[in-house]
Amino acid sequence: MRQDTKMPTAEARDFATEGASPSGTGAIGAAISIRGLSHSYGDLQTIERLDLTVAAHGVLGLVGPSGCGKSTLLELIAGLQEPESGAIELGDARDPHGRLDRCAYMPQRDLLLPWLSAIDNAALALRNRGVRRAQARREAGSLFERFGLGGFESASPAELSGGMRQRVAFLRTLVAEKPVLALDEPFASLDAITRAEMQEWLAGALRADPRTVVLVTHDVEEALYLCDAVAVLSARPACVLEQLRAPSPRAANRNAAVTAQEFVTVRERAMRALREGASAT
Ligand SMILES: Nc1ncnc2c1ncn2[C@@H]1O[C@H](COP(=O)(O)OP(=O)(O)OP(=O)(O)O)[C@@H](O)[C@H]1O
Numbered sequence: 001m002r003q004d005t006k007m008p009t010a011e012a013r014d015f016a017t018e019g020a021s022p023s024g025t026g027a028i029g030a031a032i033s034i035r036g037l038s039h040s041y042g043d044l045q046t047i048e049r050l051d052l053t054v055a056a057h058g059v060l061g062l063v064g065p066s067g068c069g070k071s072t073l074l075e076l077i078a079g080l081q082e083p084e085s086g087a088i089e090l091g092d093a094r095d096p097h098g099r100l101d102r103c104a105y106m107p108q109r110d111l112l113l114p115w116l117s118a119i120d121n122a123a124l125a126l127r128n129r130g131v132r133r134a135q136a137r138r139e140a141g142s143l144f145e146r147f148g149l150g151g152f153e154s155a156s157p158a159e160l161s162g163g164m165r166q167r168v169a170f171l172r173t174l175v176a177e178k179p180v181l182a183l184d185e186p187f188a189s190l191d192a193i194t195r196a197e198m199q200e201w202l203a204g205a206l207r208a209d210p211r212t213v214v215l216v217t218h219d220v221e222e223a224l225y226l227c228d229a230v231a232v233l234s235a236r237p238a239c240v241l242e243q244l245r246a247p248s249p250r251a252a253n254r255n256a257a258v259t260a261q262e263f264v265t266v267r268e269r270a271m272r273a274l275r276e277g278a279s280a281t
């Protein structure tokens, strides 16, 4: 069994309180607390005694080897599954129904509804909240141009590229206006330039409208640019190997931020933890 060298409690507590919303667990930006979480699929243990805390309006990145349990962890946070043991709280919500209510979840696969147009897919969460079709289309449509989807409002998912589908799914998650965003590799199928642009856009959006975010990615640079802290997970069953604080979260100038010496040093440390975690299996 490998050593669990997660961030010391005091440092984790600092992260948990830093950037907390003035109103504490208000409607937007609920804090997340995960304690002693374990989960299995039959005999396959995917998560083992995992502890994580995210402040209200904090952004936490999760990186870890493929198959270690990252998507499972997001599904547990979002209330789509019940953990075998341990506790998950989103603000004051503990049960799966309450967690689902507070969380907008973007799954790894885009899960667009094939019979709806791009704009109606994007507006789905608004429609579910009872917003009228024209208003929902207006709200979701206002972001289409910025997301590089202008002109594709009426296209069906089958007529979109993988990256475009992903952007529609991302847009759908954002317009849901939930306090917690659980994002599973939201930019995975984008080319490098578009990906950097989307990261900059999300950084700006979170500066303007802070939410509590858990972001799963295989891209360490993306995690360290967008997040306040990044948890490096072990190979399955996932536990936190190390938690690293990002030097300049969501800086306006992405290029300057990711090339700064301090950023490069933290990135190397995260890569080393990832390599060691993967080879410890
Ligand atoms: N519904 C399920 N039933 C049974 N096993 C599952 C289920 N979902 C995931 N698993 C298994 O649990 C493990 C963790 O899967 P998960 O999708 O959480 O990994 P991941 O870290 O998100 O991987 P990746 O980086 O490749 O997306 C894998 O071995 C996977 O096969």
Ligand SMILES: [Mg+2]
Residues within 6 Å of the ligand: 070, 071, 072, 108, 184
């Ligand atoms: Mg996954």
